[in-house]
Amino acid sequence: MDARAIIAKLRRGDVPSRDELAWFAQGLSNGTVSDAQAGAFAMGVCLRGLGEEGRVALTLAMRDSGESLKWDLPGPVLDKHSTGGIGDCVSLVLAPALAACDAFVPMISGRGLGHTGGTLDKLEAIPGLCTDVSESTFRGIVEAAGCAIVGATADIAPADKRLYAVRDVTATVESLDLITASILSKKLAAGLEGLVLDVKTGSGAFMKTPRDARTLAAALVNTANMAGCPTSAIVSDMSQPLAGSLGNALEVAEAMRVLCDGSGGPLAELTVLLGGVLLANATVTQDIDDGMQRMVSVLSDGRAAECFGRMVAAMGGPVHFTQNWQRFLPEAIVIREVLALQSGVVTAINGELLGLAVVELGGGRHVESDTIDTSVGFSDVVRLGDNVAKGEPLLRLHAAREDVGDRVAKLVIRAITIGGEMPIIPPLVYEKVR
Template identity: 70%
Template sequence: MDARAIIAHLRKGEVPSQAELSWFARGLSDGSVSDAQAGAFAMGVCLRGLSEEGRVALTLAMRDSGDRMIWDLPAPVLDKHSTGGVGDCVSLVLAPALTACGAYVPMISGRGLGHTGGTLDKMEAIPGLTTALSEGKFKKVVADVGCAIVSASAQIAPADKRLYAIRDVTATVESLDLITASILSKKLAAGLEGLVLDVKVGSGAFMKSVEDAQALANSLVSTANLAGCPTSAVISDMNQPLASSLGNALEVAECMKVLCNQGGGALTELSVSLGGMLLVSAGLATDVAEGVSKMMDALSSGKAAEVFAGMVAAMGGPTHFADEWQRFLPEAPVIHEVTAVHAGIVQAIDGEALGLAVVGLGGGRQIESDVIDPSVGLSDVVRLGDRVEAGQPLLRVHASREDAAAAAEAIVRRAIVIGEGMPDIPPLIHEGNQ
């Protein structure tokens, strides 16, 4: 095998063989493929594309570049993946609710990327909790509690970690083939028996059009199923934040309200919809309606909250978190209301701008080494179609300093459009789901 020959195949529009892709993935993980060759490979895939067979082969090759987890558990092993949005804290609701319904959920998650929040950063807003568990500890928490939300070890799909970093600096991130292989290589390495994908679309998502979101959903679902993991997908709307808060501790608070039966709305609706689909795929419900009903029962009974509290304690956080979560979550020293200048109806919300405002407050990373402030963010964000009067709050800014709050206010004022007439409000879950 030779990296130059494989790159030459791509340049000519030829799809490399499964053996060649496996060799290249091993070369990414062991260093025998150079950065220059990895960049050329990524550009070749980006420009020429892969066939469906090639996409599956690349995904499996990257999966097999490191460790693969094997579970010996008495119930199905399930998970979900979101393509990223704002106010999207579904994982913190879904994992314990699925567990309360009889599944095991070993959820390997990521950190914030660009304007979108990261599940690991939200979990680590809980004092003492660590998401960097050894494989042995990860397996013990899952076996004992039923779920764990953790970071990927260096041994999980190392070829993807290397290639992703190179894609980021070579303008080759936006390739359906590479996005698909990147997402699924890590999920498949986790040894799942069922997966649901939440593909976001709209102003707060990476995919701005339904057509682009549908193309990604099709690619992910077909590849995962051909790779042997039963998978379905939902296309959900991100033209406004999913929850009414953005920011790590603030989103944990939103989840705790849902888990403790004190809240609902879009966060609850999407969580139980995704969970209902997974329960059907795993044989734990006969149809989606029954699956949704079981998920709602897990939330309303408090069983999901008990599971979440057990997971928090097992991962180093406070005990009895479900009973006293308000006491443990950090609060920002500055809370500033942004009020409407004039009366009207909320016409549009630029979710990406709101997400970037949270990053600017310190709730996300400008560079990889930045330390996140878990207390900052935005709360009580208005919804599309809400009528507001002059002087009524549009949202609240949680900041570490007054000047940071003022800078965030300037951004969010431009991001929320007030006008006359009722806007077209997209459905939370779009048609055309897989």
């Protein structure tokens, strides 16, 4: 086969065959396809589209460009993926809660991207914990703790890694077909028996409107199911931070309050729903309500926290982390409040700007090689509809230096709108897509 012929086919509006897409994915993996050809391919897909069958074929081709894991475990192998948001530390709670429900969760996660935080960066706020592990170690942690949250090895969907880098510099990131294949190729390579997708919409999400989020959710669900992995999706709100904190160690603290202290709120509510959907789809429970009740049980009686503690210890973190987690997490040098400049009600929160403000504090990356300060971020963030008086705190800022804190405080003031009328507050969950 020839990359030029496949690209020409796309240019004419024809969908390459399954074999052609498989060949192209292998070419991305082994270097046979050049960067110029990869960019032309991405642009062709972006402009012409692949259709449903082509989308499935590309997803499977990218999955098969590397190794696919297989499991022999006494329970279903389940996972979740979020399209990204702010204050979203669901994975840290959901994975151990599912493990406590006798499922196994081999969660291959990523680092921060743009204004959104990365699950691996959050976990690495725990001293000693390493998310870069070998396949044999990964398997051992999943078997012993019931869950492991790790980074992808070079052998998992290498075609996606190559194509993603090209998409980032060719303005083709937004392609529905390429987004779908990128997300699902890695998840399917993990050998899953069930998947739930949390597709975010709102100011802190990549998909700003519910309509766009529904379209992506449908594409992901249909493609994953056609590829043989039972999958459902939730379209959830990201017009404000999910949890009350943004930043790596601060979001770990939010997760620990749910796991160890019985805290509720939107973080716990969404975790319980996602877990209930997964357990029902995997026939671990009779229906979603039964699955949600089981999730509530393992969160409230400490079993989920025990699974999290075993995972942390197996990944090099403190052995007794869950018993005294406040002692282990790093604290910023500068902690201060950002105060409202006027009285009124919180009418809007620009989640993307808040997320970028965390990056400015050092809690995210401008370039891939940047080192993250896991202690910085925001806590006690106001929510939509809150009444605030002039001089009252909008949030608590955690910074490494006073001058950085001063600069970022101005971004916070811009990101949080104070008005005179109560806003329409979106629901936490818009709909389920099955």
